[in-house]
Amino acid sequence: MNFDVVYTWVNGSDQEYVKTRDAHANIKKDTNPERFRDAFQMIRYSLRSLEKYFNIFNKVYILTARPQVPDWLDLNNERIELVHHDQVIPDRYLPTFNSNVIESFLHKIPGLSTNFLYMNDDFLFGAPVSLQSFYKDDKYRIFNTLFGENLRWRIYDGYQDLIGLGIIEHQPIMINKHYWEEAYALFPEKTKKTRQSKFRDDRNLCAYKLYRYHMLENHTGESDPVWITELNKIFRFHKLTNNFSKQQAFFDEMKKNSPEFYCLNDDLRDKPNPKVVKIIKEFLDQKYPKPSSFEKQG
Template sequence: MPDTAICPDAIDVVYTWVDDTFPGYADQLGQYAATGHDRNPNRTRDNLEILRFSLRSLERFAPFVRKVHLLTCRPQVPGWLDTEHPDVVVHHHDAVMDPAILPTFNSFAIVSHLAKLPGVSERFLYCEDDMLFLNDARLADFLSRDGRAKIFAKARLAPVHSQLKADTETPWNLALATANVALDREFSPHRRRFLAHGPRLIERAVFEEMCDRFPAEIAATRTARFRTGDNVPPEYLYPHYLLETGRAVLADATDSRRMTGYASLENFLPWTWYQLLRLDRQRPVTATLNDSFNKAPNPRVVAHVRNTLRGWFPQPSRFERADATLPG
């Protein structure tokens, strides 16, 4: 087990979050969006309030959490969140990002600023707002026995530019390939693996070191209002940077399955029902519920997911307002 100097008893958790139904957001997005990728609602929708259930899961299964930091665009704040609670800190983009690059709708740009959040613990967990804890978690689960970070990866190899068609490929895959070009330049060229969906353990100083190591790529990422192919996803670049510099180890397949689960929430009810049932039976430590509804979520699927979340986490967390109600 890592000693307490390497693995402190409590750390913070950082979430990124957005709600595209917040007044004014859609109009602002429309002023800047140019492509279908820019308008993709899968990345901005909050119809399930998964963040709310994520905080319930955090309180139930992750006792090592100290404070929750939420990074979002001004003036957005979840209506149910108790912003007066001492364990809740809300940061808006303009607190840590250059006004010249705002507003931004680029999650890569936002994530690249996580280590700049004032008051966040030196080592913290980054969770996207669709990630949950489904089983007892310890900080040591994210660390090897010598205190290095564990990287949970898939068997599949991430793409390289020679495999992609720039005019038809998604910005995500192009950005992965761009990150691999940057890593090849700084380290030995080789193929790298996709990472499993799940929280990322981040050390602030090392994250900033990574940003300094790839100044051109980080600058291109931060100044892009939407994801583009010359961006790099920090949530992919950082774990591989740790591996390349010897600060992390790859977890084996068994450990990755124990720690990370995934469900694609789709409009075909039997498929979504099956994936949630599988997660309920397997109970990995963490699970990601990825919005794949596209433009029109199926109301029956939405109702089923909401009921599942309520069944998993019926008790409000300390992070919720006492007078906040769940949507019907």
Template structure:
């Protein structure tokens, strides 16, 4: 990981805030099963996108920032006129017949269609931050080949799943089965929580290669049992197609820092302390609050984030302050 890459590269974010006026009501009109109402995937009570953008100071190769969200949502603190930033809404890249969508798999399957996005870009979920420089050196080899990051945990097959298991687990099994059919049986391991390097043309080719699965995914307003997660499908396919190689265990440890934000404050603090001692390149703060976030944990996390990332990014409104 000692080589350097100076070519500017864009960063793409997906983001949603379920407190935005009208969003909860629209979600309720379309929701069916209980999983459709899971607030862990739509809550924005920590302003994590703000701190993720602040952390981009650790990415010297940064080109343009793209934010993809549903119309008319925009973070209240975001300066949408800031140089180097473009806000895209779903209707700019998606067929109107599938909107509104609350399915993150569907949304991610359209990232390569963003107008003006660079040929290669880094995809961040809004709960991911950079802790130090070196991301692009970790995501590419010296010859420019991409590096894909997987955990040691295998994906469960359909035979090992129950009907009551989540759409997420079923979608992983669907993707693993599709990959095996396309490229031959192989171990299918979970993808790490962390930023992912995407080649726009290669991503489009993978979406086309698995067109039936992607069509079913895009047709689901919420995560469905017949879906596939593009963020899992793409890196596995890129390795199978020779476009990327799988990272070593040591490389995975260098990149991934995962924190599950729980309602038990000592446990959350201990997780963050452990990740900070390890000092990986990135950290992902997964919302595991459940239906009722503990206000003590929320307040502590906000203080921690502000202390760790105190400098406003160029994309924040001058009159905005953290609530």
């Protein structure tokens, strides 16, 4: 399979961005720092991990708000391209600070291959990865399911979710861009309302949940639902909290036994523990010491 890689990223410390975001915010949840900050330059390490462990992709696209550009990114590298929101999202929905809106337009990225691996900036590869983890026996491997179930009501950001299921929800997924577009066409009114939301809302359509539903409902012959028992063999979801001892134990274990891919989900609240921040940075530097070809040299 030929495939590209797509990242969504934002620099939450950009003061112009913060000023614009805060001017549109209505409630405290809208400015939750966990959704915007880039304290660890996680995408930098994610790209290092991608190149080190899964370097069979064609090209990387980073989708972000104009005029943001990671200051370390080498835009002269022909294998990576920065795409701004206004290149794929109609003006009537901009500016947007809602990942659900941004993700609903991924298939509009100019030049994007039919198949692409979608990454958040907190997804990393920890060991050599085979394409079969995402596409096997001519079938797309479908995550976000416990035991192969396909529940129609689990297509929203948080509405009707009884419990958090981060353990099955936060990993890279291989996407067919035509099927991605089809998924939103199933619910035109819900799609319209989602795209009108400046910030995330529990009743927004959630991209990876919607895609899971569509694939298991309408493309069963091309879908391979991955049970949690199998997913746990190759993936780990971890919340970064301010509990130093728990974080230290986790990263000590990761140094000895790292899965194929994992998510470091920011749950550090308003005041990250400096000791925790330090061990996270040390782990990333030790795990991925070699700059990728996407970084400026020198």
